[in-house]
Amino acid sequence: MTSVAPLVDPFGRTISYLRISVTDRCDLRCVYCMQEQMTFLPREELLSFEELERLGRLFIRLGTRKLRITGGEPLVRRDVMRLIETLGSEIAPGGLEELVLTTNGSQLARHAAGLYAAGVRRINVSLDTLDAERFRTITRGGRLDQTLAGIAAAKAAGLRIKINTVALKGTNEDAFDDLLLWCGREGFDLCLIETMPLGETGENRFDRYLPLSTVRQRLQSHWTLRRDAEPETGGVAPGPARYWRVAETGGRIGFITPLTDHFCDACNRVRLTCTGTLFLCLGQEDQADLRTPLRAGASDQEMEAILREAIARKPRKHDFMITEAPPTTQIARHMSMTGG
Ligand code: SAM
Ligand code: SF4
Secondary structure: OOOOOOOEOOOOOEOOEEEEEOOOOOOOOOOOOOOOOOOOOOHHHOOOHHHHHHHHHHHHHOOOOEEEEEOOOHHHOOOHHHHHHHHHOOEOOOOEOEEEEEEOOOOHHHHHHHHHHOOOOEEEEEOOOOOHHHHHHHOOOOOHHHHHHHHHHHHHHOOEEEEEEEEEOOOOOOOHHHHHHHHHHHOOEEEEEEOOOEOOOOOOHHHHEOOHHHHHHHHHOOOOEEEEOOOOOOOOOOOOOEEEEEOOOOOEEEEEOOOOOOOHHHOOEEEEOOOOEEEOOOOOOOEEEOHHHHHOOOOHHHHHHHHHHHHOOOOOOOOOOOOOOOOOOOEOOOHHHHOO
């Protein structure tokens, strides 16, 4: 492979991490993520497997070292395992270093072994409570036993697991102790996330917003938390979480605090939607349409020029804010569209 200049934005940040949302569809309807009734995109709007593969390879040639497959729920897309296998074959010294996945776990039981075989070693599973009834309420109909079976299968397959929990006032704020204990016992990292103002959900975000600074203080009243400097991935493309070691369990808890303490200075990522739009920041509208040139037959050189021009427009930071006065949604697109 000839060496190519990496993608570097105007603030000197090298873009080494790509997230691909392979579908906007999902089998759940989490209250902070989607509306109960969603209209999903028609099939022809979606990038095909071949188009996703081509863009994935192009990004890897331009310096992507970590690639995350997400959605919507990525495992509900029929050809997703084929894509994961193809991209997994790019894992090589000097090429892709890590292929990871974010999933709700509902379809994980039947895919866990295949993910490992394709080269995936770590996954994030979203789980906001260990209480079956509350799980059903938060996900608007999901089954906790299905997600737990998926997590068990992933562990048995040898995948390292991080549990992602969105902190919601009055909804799961009493669930964190159980999750922390369970994760410690199972050997999973736990990561709490502040709810972000993305997409209309039919709910008032201010009512649910729970600052993690408050949560950490509460946890520290009965758990011994020590700052853990080790990032998520040993430095390939560290994520935005700040981690703490829990003395009582030996496990780790991370906090993703886009609202109370943004993490943009070290941002190394961009996001590709299932329709081929490249978003340069989760919390800004800056974007580039890759599907039109792709479908018009652009060469790799032309696609590379389009990517470089887009990265030159990456904003310095997001401007998320959750306020009492409406609107409480700042960015119209849902997380499931941009890829969480
Ligand atoms: N369906 C998969 C899942 O739930 O893990 C992958 C996509 S989901 C959009 C990715 C992550 O985004 C999940 O951990 C979810 O909890 C989180 N998420 C969704 N909407 C969010 C919001 N408005 N604020 C914060 N996190 C959100
Ligand atoms: Fe689906 Fe994930 Fe959004 Fe929940 S957070 S509705 S599982 S895409």
